[in-house]
Amino acid sequence: METALDIQIASDLLDPPAAQSLEDSLERCLGALALVIPQASRPKLSQQICLRLCTEAESRELNHTYRGKGKPTNVLSFGLLPEDASALAMAEQDLPLGDLALCWPVAVQEAQIQGKDVTHHVSHLFLHGVLHLLGFDHEDADEAETMEQIEIQALASLGIADPYIEQNAHD
Secondary structure (H helix, E strand, O other): OOOOEEEEEOOOOOOHHHHHHHHHHHHHHHHHHHHHOOHHHHHHHHOOEEEEEEOHHHHHHHHHHHHOOOOOOOEEEEEOOOOOOOHHHHHHHOOOOEEEEEEHHHHHHHHHHHOOOHHHHHHHHHHHHHHHHOOOOOOOHHHHHHHHHHHHHHHHHOOOOOOOOOOOOOO
């Protein structure tokens, strides 16, 4: 399964080697995700995903415009198709899955506060966003549990700890 992952990086957030390393990590995340999501969702992962690593100002503006919230947030998902679009129709039309806006400074700060490796935290945020693009949500407890279990399994296959277990930053 080949996913077209397009990464855009705002205002020198990462140098080229770090950006390439991140892209490689996120490609591995997509491969891991493909192994644990329901069969019906797998074809959608072959569609293009655009990930924008943005600044706090850009994230704040997007969050305000699309969610009515006046602060930056770690990741925003923008699906480009109706939720009922079939995977087969998407593949036949070569339509993109959607866009993600990941606020790099917020993600780095969260990782530091939580005592997590930045790449591991960003991988989790990326997978979380992709799951939203695939139609998963966490509006109720059952949906949240399903989404979390998929994230935990995909991350575990990459050697990344369960992101929902509290970690002590002072350990």
